[in-house]
Amino acid sequence: MDFVTVRELRAESAKVWAKIEAGEEVVITRNGKPFALLLHTKPEELESTLRALRWNRFERLLAEQQKRAAELGLDKMTMEEIDAEIAAARKERRERNAVDR
Numbered sequence: 001m002d003f004v005t006v007r008e009l010r011a012e013s014a015k016v017w018a019k020i021e022a023g024e025e026v027v028i029t030r031n032g033k034p035f036a037l038l039l040h041t042k043p044e045e046l047e048s049t050l051r052a053l054r055w056n057r058f059e060r061l062l063a064e065q066q067k068r069a070a071e072l073g074l075d076k077m078t079m080e081e082i083d084a085e086i087a088a089a090r091k092e093r094r095e096r097n098a099v100d101r
Helices: 006-011 013-021 043-071 079-100
Strands: 002-005 026-030 033-038
Touching: 002 006, 006 013, 006 026, 013 026
Parallel strands: 002 026
Antiparallel strands: 026 033
16 A cells, blocks of 8 residues: 555656556545545446445444444443434424424
8 A cells, every 4th residue: 555645646646547557555645644545446346346445434433333332331221212312302303393494
């Protein structure tokens, strides 16, 4: 994996494209922080590649939310408590929407 600044990408884009075509993954950085990931894909693999990336992101976010819920003790809520929270949130949203009209 290679790291390239936005400026380098503009100035030396042919080099970056060559790396990608050779199968390297290139991380574009902005202000020293990762901003984008460029990787080679074939047209027939585009959808499956995107699906895999999205699934990975979903799993990571889900794990973060599960950890947060456990830290807050929310993983110990009963179904009745969960249903009550949902009902309260829906009621609040209905009331807020009624005021906005």
